[in-house]
Amino acid sequence: MESRRLGRSGLDISAIAYGNWLTHGGQVEEDAAHACVRAALDAGITTFDTADVYAGTRAESVLGRALAGQRREGLEVFTKVYWPTGPGHNDRGLSRKHITESCHASLRRLQTDYVDLYQAHRYDSTVPLEETMTAFADLVRAGKVLYVGVSEWNAEEIAAGAALARDLGVQLISNQPQYSMLWRVIEDEVVPTSEKEGLSQIVWSPLAQGVLTGKYLPGQQPPADSRGGHAEAGGSMRRFLRDDVLTRVQDLKPIAGDLGLSMAQLAIAWVLQNPNVAAAIIGATRPEQVQDNAAAAGVTLDADILARIDEVLGDIVERDPAKTSRG
Structure with missing residues (x-):
């Protein structure tokens, strides 16, 4: 497994990170979740990403149990804070109160004394940025957080x-x-902006939530056992389940075949070609998916392959910076 330096810090992480959004505590049973984590560890993945809000806080607990007994110093455990985790008006956002309380709750669920990276899951325009960053800095000085990151912030916010x-x-x-x-x-x-400020990207959905595996076919309903066919999980990927997108994705298959790669490996290798990307986060419901995805680490795509991909995808690629997520 390839490792990469995260930003201008001294922290090295695995180029493939294992994430449990939509899976642990929700889409898959606990035994299957543990099997996927074991497969990740066997593949050399050391970086595990989660969030307090995933599966109503259950995802952190599942990950904590799955990693129990592992050498903590050999892992990089990441989590996030922002979205509501309870019914109270302070159970959300990036106030000092919620950041501090959410961090303590995450540590309990993850069964660890510290997290390697604590991330602001979105930007909170209702709280002074000084309050947010001071709360993060205090957690760093208390030894409960080693490094600080953000998620889906735009260039000005970063x-x-x-x-x-x-x-x-x-x-x-x-x-x-x-x-x-x-x-x-x-x-x-x-x-x-990230390059200038010393940040790397840890990217989520490198497979466009499974669409870039090629298993979704134009003119057909998503397979019942797939993420697209799952009522809750599929809702976030509807933008990619259009026939014009699915048709172009099918046209990528010869490129992957020429390289001896699966479609998933091609997609993950593609994001890792960006020098500002430190890791691609994968999610899985089966250990075999972890094994296949992890094999993308270290794959080099030369310039003519990247050009072929751009030619195939054409104008279906979304590039508008204004679409940096707020949802």
Whole structure:
């Protein structure tokens, strides 16, 4: 497994990270979740990403149990804070109160004394940025958080957050955006700003939530046992389940075949060609998916392959920086 440096920090992470959005505590049973984590560890994956809100906090608990007994120093455990985790008016957002309380709750569920990276899951325009960054800095100084990151912040927000972090004597080292062959909204603004400010990208949905595996066919309903066919999980991927998109994705199969790669491996290798990407987060419901995805680490796609991919996908690629997620 290839490792990469995260931002301008001293932290190395695995180029493939294992994430449990939509799976642990929800789409798959606990035994299957544990089997996928074991497969990730066997593949050399050391970086595990979750969030307090996933599966109503259950995902963190499942991951904590799955990693129990592993050498903590050999892992990089990431989680996030922002979305509601309870009924109270302070059970959400990036206030000092919610950040502090949510961090303590995450540590309990993950069965660890600290997290390697604590991420602001979205930008909170209702709270002064100074309050948010000071709360993160205090957790770093308390030893409960080693590094600080963000998720789906735009370029202006990243620049402001990085400047405040420096003033507070801590490092803002990462952004976690959606990024894939089909969704490239970070390329024009977020990536250049991140490079300037010393952040790397830890990208989610490199497979466009499974669409880039090629298993979804134009003119056909999603397979019943797939994410697209799952009532809750499928809702977030509808933008990709259009016939014009699915037709172009099928046209990528000869490229993958010429390289001896699966479609998933081609898609994951593609995001890892971006030098500002430190890791691609994969999710899985079966160990075999983990094994297949992990094999994309270290694959190099030369310039003519990247050009062929761009030619096939054409104008279905989303590039508008204004579409950096708020949802």
